Amino acid sequence: MSTGIATDPYFQQLFSDRIGGSNYGKGTAIYKFEKIKRAKRKALADYPHRELIDFGIGENDSMAAESVRQRMAEEINKPENRGYADNGIASFKEAAARFMQRRLGVQLDPVTEINHCIGSKTALSMLPACLINPGDVTLMTAPGYPVAGTHTKYYGGSVVALPLLAENQFFPDFSKISAETWERTKLLVLNYPNSPTGKTATREFYQEVVELAHRHQFVVAQDAAHMVLSFDQEPLSFLSIDGAREVGVEIHSMSKGFDMIGWRIGWVCGHSRLIQAFADVKDNCDSGQFAAIQQAAAFALDSDDIPNAVREKYRRRLQKLVAMLKSVGFQCEMPGGTYFLYTPTPAGTVGGLEFANAEEASQHLITEQSIVTVPWDDAGPFLRFSVTYVAADEAAEDALMAETAQRLKSLGLQF
């Protein structure tokens, strides 16, 4: 009996238009991350003895702090943690409120102005359900994290991309938005510290956003997934700006700044009516994160040493990366935040190769020297280097930088 799908199943015609309708599962387009995976496999097959240097991973390389894992081990055995957590337990929301006050200077009511989420990805997927009707617009920065845009389209809305250009210091240029688009805009999704550009926000920028939100009557969702990884200034919350809590919410995550990426925990905070709407939608999607995880996360939120250590580790690694890349000709500087370096793509090689875009350059680095980066061509050709590579200690980091420099030099890159 054949196991392959020779003919379409009877339900091929039933797939919704939002995932491709009757063409679902038949696309041949290969997406960026799949291309990277294939190039990695080929590099490993062609050069089995050449170690892959992976700057492509967007996930923390360390486990959560030992004290947090220890706390989790205790919480997991408590009978009161066993059941549905629904919209969250009070102790997590209270710890999030303390964190917002202590680290970001934002005072929030943990009962009405904070709600947990099973990672910020899920929160970004649910917020459009609170606001978007067919025909509405979500403004999203590009390059960016696409989840809120995908769900906007699921609800019949459309996405207008705001390019983050180097010449605008990676801030969106709101003056380019037409009156007709403003009229239809319900939601603006921001993300600072920004992934992948590494830009941190300024008070002036956020003030402009608040003013625009009042003028054009839209809601702001500021994705703060990388919040504590802020290097050029103390972490800046959108909600610390005068008037911001009247226009939106901020979405926080324990994934990046607390090495808790697989634990799936974060929170949404801001205007109480928006939090209520989010909680209503969420209540129809999930039954809350395991209370033991919320308890361990609450413990982590009260332990400033944890995010401080994560931030300092990635700051150190980024500094080493920037120095190394500069030494081989890249024009880059220390990012303001995140664990990514976003740098203009080399134009080609001394051997006469020309890269048409970042994707070609990235493929060249993988296939020729087993160096993995992520290409971004949404707003000019850029390569993203992540410093979440695995290295046991500082000596291992230095050795990795030296090896990378040697391999990059051998390519004769031109800028």
Ligand SMILES: Cc1ncc(COP(=O)(O)O)c(C=O)c1O
């Ligand atoms: C900009 C941005 N927002 C949100 C997320 C989602 O994070 P999590 O769901 O782990 O909180 C990510 C993860 O890569 C991200 O880069």
